[in-house]
Amino acid sequence: MANELVARSEEILAANADDLARARSGDLGGAMLERLSLNPARVEAMAGGIRAVAALPDPVGEMIEQWTRPNGIRIFKVRVPIGVIGIIYESRPNVTSDAAVLCIKTGNATLLRGGSEAIRSNLAITEALEAGARKAGLPNDSIQLVPRTEREGVRLMAEMDRFVDLIIPRGGKALIEAVVSAARMPVIKHADGICIVYVDKEADLDMAVNIVTNAKTQRPGVCNAIETVLVAHSVAPAFLRKLGARLAEKNVELRADDTAFAELSAQGYERLRHAADEDWSTEFLDLILALRVVDSVDDAIAHIERFGSHHSDCIVTRDEATAERFLHQVDSATVYWNASTRFTDGGEFGFGAEIGISTDKLHARGPMGLEELTTYKYIIRGDGQVRS
């Protein structure tokens, strides 16, 4: 599959140029155009991604558990593929290759449904992947791209529980909502991240400033970047002085509650606004940060449970008891003590590969690697046992 991608670079880049030309004549913004655009290095990177996944250990067939019952039957819990996995995504054509290879590696067939803006690129990439899979002796049709991109297709696919065992939607609210409301089969959402850092009264304030700055500014457009900082009342003035100095350098717009606003305004912080109600539940995906002063760790936990999206949340403190209270009370996929939320990532977890980050609770929560693309079955070996 990697070889075929490289061998067909020219066709893929021509198809991509066609997509880009149409996108430029449409209303796609610069960031979207950048995400859509391929070049020889990006095609090479897709092929490199495939080779890296191919080199990982095969999770299928792993013996997860085994035991023998008093009647002598031996029970084996064995890792197996899920079946047919539907991936619904938007924009970036490299997802076509990444998602397909992860599904194939785990023994699944895959039905891909990308966005209309990338359809020519996706078709060319899928043709290359299919050709590679055929050459490797995989069944025909183990990788398929839905060749049409009408919205209606998402609903139709979501109703095909007879043929599709799992749908993974990756994209904006409208896409996720369309899938969730129509789907008859299991769905593992890759939805929004409203991630929050709480700076406790016992925090190392320099560490807190580092973590907040990293989690907000290192890559603001991703789901594990933070949108809100909560700070304990007693350390708010000192913390906001240090934070304001750092975030001003990075051109971050702050949307602060009244207490924080007064403090930052006194400092002369320039890009400053009063926080509106909707700011606490908005995924800015940009250099914008909401700020609120709270009375206690319990208030912080209550805020996170109410406004957060249960993705990745962090406490900065030196106090172990407070940290443990936070780690156990906050019901999020990943909860941090003194580290940046940006580590919620299959690569950073050491999974070797990642299909995405589940914002659902069942089957897979947080970063989804190869194991999360499998299920299990029970194999039972006996010598004639019957139930009495």
Added chain:
Amino acid sequence: MANELVARSEEILAANADDLARARSGDLGGAMLERLSLNPARVEAMAGGIRAVAALPDPVGEMIEQWTRPNGIRIFKVRVPIGVIGIIYESRPNVTSDAAVLCIKTGNATLLRGGSEAIRSNLAITEALEAGARKAGLPNDSIQLVPRTEREGVRLMAEMDRFVDLIIPRGGKALIEAVVSAARMPVIKHADGICIVYVDKEADLDMAVNIVTNAKTQRPGVCNAIETVLVAHSVAPAFLRKLGARLAEKNVELRADDTAFAELSAQGYERLRHAADEDWSTEFLDLILALRVVDSVDDAIAHIERFGSHHSDCIVTRDEATAERFLHQVDSATVYWNASTRFTDGGEFGFGAEIGISTDKLHARGPMGLEELTTYKYIIRGDGQVRS
């Protein structure tokens, strides 16, 4: 909770008598009346079930995995409750108590929705459980029964993904279909079992007769009982002679394909009919068995994949290579070599307790015990790490 159930036996039995009186004046059959009916021993059995679950180890907080990354962050994968679990079920009031205690044991709140025929019994049982939970210091409302039983309520509950994290429907096709088509949250179906035994040409025929007889007749009304036997052509005459003799004693009606029909008819088997097409995909839940002669293990596998429900399927053979082919090719929750399918059961697996048997592939497959009523989260402990 167990103590309160016993203390309130009288109220529970009075409510149950009321349900039974209404059921008798309606159109409920004898089997349904039997399932609906409570007596002091059955209330005591429910309380015993609660005490047994209470004595099991607590799965919540279990450290599933932990590792340290090169940058020093320590990642802990910890078992946690799912949240709010909705259980939708029919008929037997003891499910109210069984399901509630399993959810509470695993730290979940539960929203129960039983059938209209048992509503007074269910309300009385739930009041007792709630009172017990309160006395044990559990939060108010950790156990709730939907007090109305209109069909519309199933759809409304299935749309409440803001409040309910998982729905487990246990019941007939219409109920499951209503949940699956409406649900916005994950669903783990407890649906039908079309379980199949394949008797290979290398089978020990006496063992095969024992297994088939047990799997069909020991308790025909449950999902892990078999509905179809496939037998290899070369051993069909000898096997059917032995099987016919045993099943005639048990009054089993056989629905046979032409080859098997000729053989059984020559033997003078009385309760014999020609199999109709729909017999291969019918869950009889009764002393009825479909019989088909096949050419090979591959034909058996193809039949199972086409007509079975991927619940529990079995091969009887002495040949290890054939057995392994079957065990790996049949994509069912539980696949057996030389043992009765009746072992697909939380108790028989040694799980200590069971909420039911999942016929879905994700999160939980096959018998669902306490672990399957939990999920996990990642707790990450660092000392100021940020992502570069």
